Amino acid sequence: MSAERAFIDSLKSLASDPAARGLADDCAVLEFGGETLVLTHDVLVEGVHTLPGQDPADVAWKLVAVNLSDLAAKGARPLGVLLGHMLGAGDERFVAGLTEALTRHDVPLLGGDTSSGGPPRCWGLTAIGRATHRPVPSRSGAKPGDSVWLTGPLGAAMAGFEALRDATGADSVAYRRPLACLAEGEALAPFVTAMMDISDGLLLDASRMAEASGVALALTSVDVPIAVPENRRADALRWGEDYELLFTLPAGVEPTVSAWRIGEVRELEGAALLLDGEAPKAPLGYEHA
Amino acid sequence: MSAERAFIDSLKSLASDPAARGLADDCAVLEFGGETLVLTHDVLVEGVHTLPGQDPADVAWKLVAVNLSDLAAKGARPLGVLLGHMLGAGDERFVAGLTEALTRHDVPLLGGDTSSGGPPRCWGLTAIGRATHRPVPSRSGAKPGDSVWLTGPLGAAMAGFEALRDATGADSVAYRRPLACLAEGEALAPFVTAMMDISDGLLLDASRMAEASGVALALTSVDVPIAVPENRRADALRWGEDYELLFTLPAGVEPTVSAWRIGEVRELEGAALLLDGEAPKAPLGYEHA
Numbered sequence: 385m386s387a388e389r390a391f392i393d394s395l396k397s398l399a400s401d402p403a404a405r406g407l408a409d410d411c412a413v414l415e416f417g418g419e420t421l422v423l424t425h426d427v428l429v430e431g432v433h434t435l436p437g438q439d440p441a442d443v444a445w446k447l448v449a450v451n452l453s454d455l456a457a458k459g460a461r462p463l464g465v466l467l468g469h470m471l472g473a474g475d476e477r478f479v480a481g482l483t484e485a486l487t488r489h490d491v492p493l494l495g496g497d498t499s500s501g502g503p504p505r506c507w508g509l510t511a512i513g514r515a516t517h518r519p520v521p522s523r524s525g526a527k528p529g530d531s532v533w534l535t536g537p538l539g540a541a542m543a544g545f546e547a548l549r550d551a552t553g554a555d556s557v558a559y560r561r562p563l564a565c566l567a568e569g570e571a572l573a574p575f576v577t578a579m580m581d582i583s584d585g586l587l588l589d590a591s592r593m594a595e596a597s598g599v600a601l602a603l604t605s606v607d608v609p610i611a612v613p614e615n616r617r618a619d620a621l622r623w624g625e626d627y628e629l630l631f632t633l634p635a636g637v638e639p640t641v642s643a644w645r646i647g648e649v650r651e652l653e654g655a656a657l658l659l660d661g662e663a664p665k666a667p668l669g670y671e672h673a
Numbered sequence: 674m675s676a677e678r679a680f681i682d683s684l685k686s687l688a689s690d691p692a693a694r695g696l697a698d699d700c701a702v703l704e705f706g707g708e709t710l711v712l713t714h715d716v717l718v719e720g721v722h723t724l725p726g727q728d729p730a731d732v733a734w735k736l737v738a739v740n741l742s743d744l745a746a747k748g749a750r751p752l753g754v755l756l757g758h759m760l761g762a763g764d765e766r767f768v769a770g771l772t773e774a775l776t777r778h779d780v781p782l783l784g785g786d787t788s789s790g791g792p793p794r795c796w797g798l799t800a801i802g803r804a805t806h807r808p809v810p811s812r813s814g815a816k817p818g819d820s821v822w823l824t825g826p827l828g829a830a831m832a833g834f835e836a837l838r839d840a841t842g843a844d845s846v847a848y849r850r851p852l853a854c855l856a857e858g859e860a861l862a863p864f865v866t867a868m869m870d871i872s873d874g875l876l877l878d879a880s881r882m883a884e885a886s887g888v889a890l891a892l893t894s895v896d897v898p899i900a901v902p903e904n905r906r907a908d909a910l911r912w913g914e915d916y917e918l919l920f921t922l923p924a925g926v927e928p929t930v931s932a933w934r935i936g937e938v939r940e941l942e943g944a945a946l947l948l949d950g951e952a953p954k955a956p957l958g959y960e961h962a
Contacts, residue, residue: 391760391787394768412783414752416803417706423783425755425799429790463703466714468757468797471680479683494701494712497797498680501718506795508757508786510714514705 441481459573460513539620588669730770748862749802828909877958
């Protein structure tokens with residue numbers, strides 16, 4: 385990933401607007417007309433982010449969900465999306481899945497572009513939203529003494545992925561059709577000190593929040609709710625794609641939505657992430673497929 | 674292109690926001706915070722929109738220019754761009770070209786995403802701007818009696834493309850480094866009845882303006898300024914990628930920027946596009962590479 389890192393660093397140095405919150409790992413936040421816009425753009429590539437033969441409807445759904453999840457972590461209410469689409473087989477399924485995802489999240493398609501080309505095909509989506517609370521939550525505001533919270537159980541997407549990959553016939557909906565926690569993000573935004581979505585695995589994303597905030601996050605493994613058998617706990621904490629929200633609240637503040645307390649924020653003294661008192665074994669995030 | 678047309682029609686039916694101006698052929702216009710946002714997203718695909726061995730710096734420049742040109746046609750002032758980028762060889766050149774294009778047009782990079790994958794690689798850019806005049810100019814407002822205008826000569830991009838393709842050593846900068854007519858678009862926006870950029874060829878784009886407006890555009894071939902020898906006039910009118918602005922003004926109104934009067938708007942009686950009094954021979958737009 386060093387090539388990606390170097391490229392992103394090059395791009396970040398281009399981000400001349402001080403309001404820009406960083407490329408490729410966070411949303412852009414832009415003051416406009418006395419309000420605040422939140423913008424994000426995520427890309428899915430055939431074979432990198434998809435399984436062979438995967439239903440294009442599920443690809444379209446995920447493209448929408450991953451972008452809206454970024455807005456959810458900012459407490460932003462979506463205004464619409466723009467789509468970049470490479471034409472190909474199964475486009476009628478793609479449109480069907482896109483329709484379902486946009487309808488389910490109540491978000492309009494504003495525009496976009498299509499092209500021939502591929503395989504591999506590539507899809508990009510830009511989501512734009514209105515911040516419902518200012519300052520807009522970021523991943524950098526966690527303070528020592530805060531509690532660490534999670535909106536829902538982890539591992540369901542992993543189990544769904546394995547069911548789909550191995551064609552077991554078991555339920556794969558959590559992997560194929562994740563939901564962005566838009567209502568939760570909006571309800572939490574006024575209270576959190578930091579917030580982000582769990583897209584790359586709890587441990588990896590928690591370490592990112594810790595680093596961005598200059599603190600340590602100390603998590604308790606058994607307090608993390610999981611949707612898979614106990615013997616998969618370590619995997620569930622690393623897998624990602626559940627799109628739950630990870631957030632911090634000052635001690636004593638109860639969350640305004642259903643959530644689990646999974647740890648606390650400490651002063652940084654050594655490792656930025658502790659799991660049951662120790663730095664967890666790498667990899668912190670699961671390398672998909 | 675019927676597959677693309679069908680797909681776009683499917684997508685358009687999803688565009689539930691009445692403010693959305695249509696997918697894949699126009700910008701989205703969105704009221705926000707008492708102001709008006711203009712958004713566009715264009716995609717470039719390796720081998721479809723690029724020449725073999727083309728400098729990635731030129732690809733990045735064009736990606737920026739084509740999107741900003743869409744904003745220019747709306748009289749919008751850019752607020753920033755988001756980039757979807759597939760990592761690969763020549764990324765340092767890509768960043769260099771992106772930097773040059775954004776600096777030249779004075780536009781910040783707000784965010785984006787990177788991925789592995791390809792070839793072919795695919796790049797998407799979302800540009801967001803602030804409308805400087807409302808109502809925002811569209812391609813659908815041309816009225817019978819209006820004059821038809823063009824901001825600059827055509828054919829330079831075609832000549833540059835051929836120089837690059839055939840490695841003649843002749844100047845190819847007009848093809849590699851087009852400039853979006855942002856200042857011109859902003860200056861014209863308060864006065865035009867219709868406006869669009871010439872990306873797919875004058876005749877094809879003029880026919881689209883005519884169809885969108887429900888009128889006929891009658892152009893006079895010799896009045897169209899060209900940047901190539903006279904024997905290439907027919908090609909220059911079809912080639913595109915010059916990113917000049919095509920616009921209509923009420924009769925007697927002079928443009929506020931340097932421009933050429935190339936025809937007039939008539940009632941629709943038969944062909945939507947007339948060149949020297951006749952419907953021009955297809956193809957109206959040049960099929961690139």
